[in-house]
Amino acid sequence: MADGEKHVYEFGARTDGDAKMRELLGGKGANLAEMSRIGLPVPPGFTITTAVCAKFTAEGGKLPDEAENQKNAALANVEKQVGRKFGDGRNPLLFSVRSGARDSMPGMMDTILNLGLNDETVKGLAEATHNPRFAYDSYRRFIQMYGDVVMEVHAKDEHSQDPFEEILSAAKKSAGVQFDNQLSDSQLKAVIEKYKELIAKETGKTFPQDVHQQLLGAIGAVFKSWNNQRAILYRRKYGIPSEWGTAVNVQSMVFGNMGSDCATGVAFTRDPASGENVFYGEYLIDAQGEDVVAGIRTPNPIAQLEKDMPKVYGELVAVREKLESHFHDMQDFEFTVQQNKLYMLQTRNGKRTGFAAVRIAVEMEREGLIDKKTALSRIAADSISSLLVPIFDGDGKKKAKVIARGLPAGPGAASGKVCFSAARAEEVHGRGERALLCRAETSPEDIRGMLAAEGILTSRGGVSSHAALVARQMGKVCIVGAAALEMDYGSRTMRVGDVVIREGDEISIDGTAGEVYLGSLATVPSEVNQVLNGTLKADRSPIYAMYAELMSWCDEFRKLKVYLNADSPSQARAGLLYGGEGIGLTRTEHMFFEGTRIDHMREMILADTVADRERALAKLLPMQREDFIGIFTAMDGRHTTVRFLDPPLHEFVPHDEATQRDLSKKTAIPFERIVARVEALREFNPMLGHRGCRLGISYPEVSRMQARAVFEAVVHCKKKGIDVHPHIMIPLVGFVKELRNQVDIVNEVAEAVRRESKSDFTYYVGTMLEIPRACLRAGEIAKIAQFCSFGSNDLTQTTLAISRDDMGSFLGRYTELEIFAKNPFATIDEEGVGELMRIAVERARKTRSDIVLGICGEHGGDPASVKFAHAIGLTYVSCSPNRVPVAKLAAAQAALEAKK
């Protein structure tokens, strides 16, 4: 660490940082600085930078000397500002210590409040506030947090209670009270002693009385929490590099729990679930912040604060407006009211559901708060899917019974089996069934279960509870605070009046309306889809209007064309409704499985001679021609790419005796020969076997039939006035001579069809780039290929030498060890596969500067991969029809990011 580097940044009356410094200060620290700058009431404190995080670990869990010195200096400045001393026996200064990474990771890392209390300072606090109950409650809370976070005294497992809570519950029970704040100071003192005994017993160490030791312990715990299991899991899900690290924010404490003129709350400048432009939030009187977030006490809606604390409410409404006009984005902020004075503890861009993201972006643009480009950048491309997912059928909902209502915290419709624990939800999901996670409240331990579940339902907590926050970010359907439900984990049931729901029963939740139904409800297409397919008028759907406006912006900015992977006319039509501009991939083999075709296909495969094979192919020809006529007609002149036969023949032949005997009857091929041929087709590594163009080279008559079907369909369509210029794509080319061979066949057949039909037409022949060798030889291939499309699935399998079908056996371990930054079959492995793609693009364009290059395969609908496609200069991406809007949005974002 270089001498003189700044490791500690102050905020409050003296502020060193600002909102732009989130990489160094973390989101929380940067925004505390920014709020200080714009005059909002922020309790003073300081931020230890993210750069210290790795150093802290590297130095074996201690602050580098220079950081230590800067921390002490900043601490002295805070003492000066608030006029109190840290560790002062009379009127002590207390601190909160919180994590703060570059991107918010809600609830993932640890926080410690009331730091600075010990057996002496607690007395000073009691005297200074004239409120011993408050002082001892604060001390009790501090020991509990510190014991948990720093000294690692936890619940034994997910079924047992937190040992501190156990002591507290017992104290409340013996005192005959319901809430924490009903315990007297002497009762609290007894709890405190029991807490200390617990810590001593569990850890063999005493709870530290030295406040500086407390502070160092807390700072260390926050840095360490960057690498706890929850945080790692979270980073993996959201693709956050572990190198970023977290900052630590040390802030002077203010108290929302000093009495009934105190409160604490969380608010959003707009509704984070629906995106509606309303002031949204919740608070608790006489409470500390974590009481709201933890969801243990259900807080009051923010509107009620107007009655409880009219002055503070007025100030908060002004803060809301100042925040939006300053940050130009929906803010999620925390506040505390101490003795009727408002303090701002945090603000950040609010997490929102995908649905809300779209609505907020579109509406802020309409309000003139942001421009179109900014609006586009605000919407995670995936989240547009939330406008397209099915919703519950209105008629079905009418007939079904609403058994409970809660706060809508994640819009959408979800049905599934009730699961009362994360483990059970994972288990049900693992069996391929749909799970609904139902909990009184959720905690970070439930993350895996939440990921596995279709939806989340809680009986406690508000819209800023853990469940709501996480569901929002994961895009899960969610209802929180459905208070009518009584959860009983012991009997694995929940009750609403007479209705008893057992674990495994099916229920449905409408996260848009906040309604819980018995049974599995039928769904209908989303409003957007209803408009697109003509069953709903556009002017009756504001959701469709948003969608259409957003898409028009995408079309304005994006450079990439978005094509479809479509194997049938109906898929093609569906994709066109979503704005697909052509077809990037038609897998002709999918056509061979339908109806009686499979028999002819099998006859062809089983043929011993070219003549027999040609006889079978002659039967397939008219069928395949019809397929192409259907697709060309649906596409009506748009770019259409047809890929020739790709999979190994083994996939087409029957493997069970009954079907083999049946086939023998149908084709008059002896049963034994069928068995022998099926056996001969078996391969050790079919992925690397006799497939792709290798088939068309071994059996040129197959390629001839396919070419003929394409061209005859073209001639047919041209007669009907449809102008088709087909793109024929040869799969699995590795050697340029393979392509030459197939292109020659295609050209020959084209000439023949031209002659026979006395009709002219244009067409293009290109290839897949899906083998490393093809990428390396792209310069040579481009001499022949008129276009190329990256087959990123196969290219990933070969470049990484990983079979997607077999990776299950080590994927878990690899994910755990973070060997893959992201699943390479979901998002392009830019460093490996992407590097080959870059080489291929460069070499192909050197040969033919205007060559059309695209990507088909599942990466074509993945936002990060679409952005990569833009970055390396591809012409198009091709994806499944329902991913077209996502791809378009990602393409527009890529174009905008590139401009910067």
Added chain:
Amino acid sequence: MADGEKHVYEFGARTDGDAKMRELLGGKGANLAEMSRIGLPVPPGFTITTAVCAKFTAEGGKLPDEAENQKNAALANVEKQVGRKFGDGRNPLLFSVRSGARDSMPGMMDTILNLGLNDETVKGLAEATHNPRFAYDSYRRFIQMYGDVVMEVHAKDEHSQDPFEEILSAAKKSAGVQFDNQLSDSQLKAVIEKYKELIAKETGKTFPQDVHQQLLGAIGAVFKSWNNQRAILYRRKYGIPSEWGTAVNVQSMVFGNMGSDCATGVAFTRDPASGENVFYGEYLIDAQGEDVVAGIRTPNPIAQLEKDMPKVYGELVAVREKLESHFHDMQDFEFTVQQNKLYMLQTRNGKRTGFAAVRIAVEMEREGLIDKKTALSRIAADSISSLLVPIFDGDGKKKAKVIARGLPAGPGAASGKVCFSAARAEEVHGRGERALLCRAETSPEDIRGMLAAEGILTSRGGVSSHAALVARQMGKVCIVGAAALEMDYGSRTMRVGDVVIREGDEISIDGTAGEVYLGSLATVPSEVNQVLNGTLKADRSPIYAMYAELMSWCDEFRKLKVYLNADSPSQARAGLLYGGEGIGLTRTEHMFFEGTRIDHMREMILADTVADRERALAKLLPMQREDFIGIFTAMDGRHTTVRFLDPPLHEFVPHDEATQRDLSKKTAIPFERIVARVEALREFNPMLGHRGCRLGISYPEVSRMQARAVFEAVVHCKKKGIDVHPHIMIPLVGFVKELRNQVDIVNEVAEAVRRESKSDFTYYVGTMLEIPRACLRAGEIAKIAQFCSFGSNDLTQTTLAISRDDMGSFLGRYTELEIFAKNPFATIDEEGVGELMRIAVERARKTRSDIVLGICGEHGGDPASVKFAHAIGLTYVSCSPNRVPVAKLAAAQAALEAKK
């Protein structure tokens, strides 16, 4: 074709070309020019360049205008020199037309002699030579060749006779004579008429009388013959690119068949089979060149010419010396004596057996004719193997019966089943059995059968017969002219006196001694191996002396180190005898299959828990440690690389019920669990599955055991005074974090063993580069890896997406279509796999300029791949022990070629 380009080069009194122009003029054309230059008696003529070959095809089978003009001008010059006119009715100039590629392709392409004869000029020739029989015999031969080569009148199949020969045989029969030259001119005239009728009937065209049309037809036929089946097959075998093309040599005819003062012959400046420094060759009196080569009449040995034509013989001996002193290499030359005057028709570097190549090179160096570097460059690296192959056991030979003797034309020992046709030899070979092709003589149609056979035996023809030539080049064991054998294809037998040998019977041939034996004889190690293993004294073996001298030259020039792929102490010792300098690859998994180890291995695989796995591994540890002690001891301090477990676990478990039940008994693991586990281990694409470092990452205890075995063996050896610095190699790394994970384990275990043993040692950890991604990330990998070895087998499979185990289904077709220049699993695919290797080397060296880089896998013993390894700057190649001499020679040649 650019204007003014020179397409035609003259030779004779006026000579345009020289020996250096073989790319343009072909080998024959360039050497005709060179011989003219040094004053040898060459009949004048001209060469149409190889550059015209492709143009000729491209222009639909005609000469480009400019070439046509240049040809006519050159023709006029030849007419002037010899004082006769082409097509002159009185004393006509005749031409031979021959192909001539850059590299000699003996017998592969077509030749036409006596061109320029027609119904008129034949009369002129008869008058000018006063020899009508000769003139009509020449015309007869010309029509026969022209009919065959240009007009394509051939035998129907391999069993039927040539139709021209049929007419000729009938004529001889009816005339009651045995030889062609016994037919009278009028009998020949009748044959000529029948030939013309045959051509008219078979082709519907008349034999052309216009001599210029004849010449164009012949030139076209030669160009076309470049792409006939035989030529393509030949090029494929020898890796000659089809782009090279052939030149056409048009040369004025001289006649060896004008009477008893005429002769034609073929000679070698040294013995091409044994390499001995003797004048070697054969001739026929009153014959044309093809009579010698075709092997129909068995020619006389060259020594006999001293009696037949003493003056000419003296001239020939002088020519022999002039050729060797000028070309500094063994020459294979053709000559014709016309009326006691010697003419040189061709010279070229003589094809030789691998054995002869070594002997000639070493002896020429000893004679001071060439230097060591040149000597090294003369020996195809593979051919050194011919000094290492087994020979027949002397005792066995003594007991066996020699049934016939012939000319030794390909040294070595071969046994196999007698096959009387190429097809039968291919069939026997295809069944995995050894075939010996036995023919009266061979022709280009037999090439495939010769390739399939272990050895070739003919009853006719001399050492320059087709069989001898081809066998020499293929490195096949061969005996020609074993005249005692009477072949009878009809009854599929051959006889020697009373002995009848049927097709399918086993015989043995000693191609060094020229002896044929009944039955299959036992073999013993080669002389070189006998010396190496101490059963023969070095000073009793001149062959060993050559071998040792050659190897010492290799060691002087090569830059690449040559390491061994050795999995056991005995393999290691064998490799050291051949001069291996270290071990580049020890496959530790091979050790797990032996004896009871496989049971412990299976127990480990079937374990459900880490503890169970560790228990099984604990049993394997001492065994593996012993393995390493054995290898380290054998290597005695030399570089030794140990690769950790690589293959998928499925390869270790039993797949048949009996063994599974047995294993259940041995391990007390329930049978059902074994079955289930075996099933679970099955993979769709095991090549891309759970193997390599993925195993060590999933089961770190396996890597720990292997590391411990290595280090404990090191400690053990050090105590015995053997200094070991093991290189541990992690397989199948694609992501740098994989390597990091395994290196951490290795380092941890090393620390532990150091502590426990209180002993220090050094070691290196590196990785295989065998996945495309690893090559691309080599820069990053080199930060951790202390060395890298290309696993070119797997790298080829992944880069080409071709499973070696499955490629059989399309390899034939691909070879036929020349999609692969060479089998990529035998010789590195430089354009694809090699490109990735180049990238990897560059990136790895950028990170760590002195990093040790090697290649292991079968390419490490392939000469072309070794040269590639040198070219990209690798540190070593590693190959199986018996390929070490080949690799060393190739490495030396690479170093010498690079210097040029």
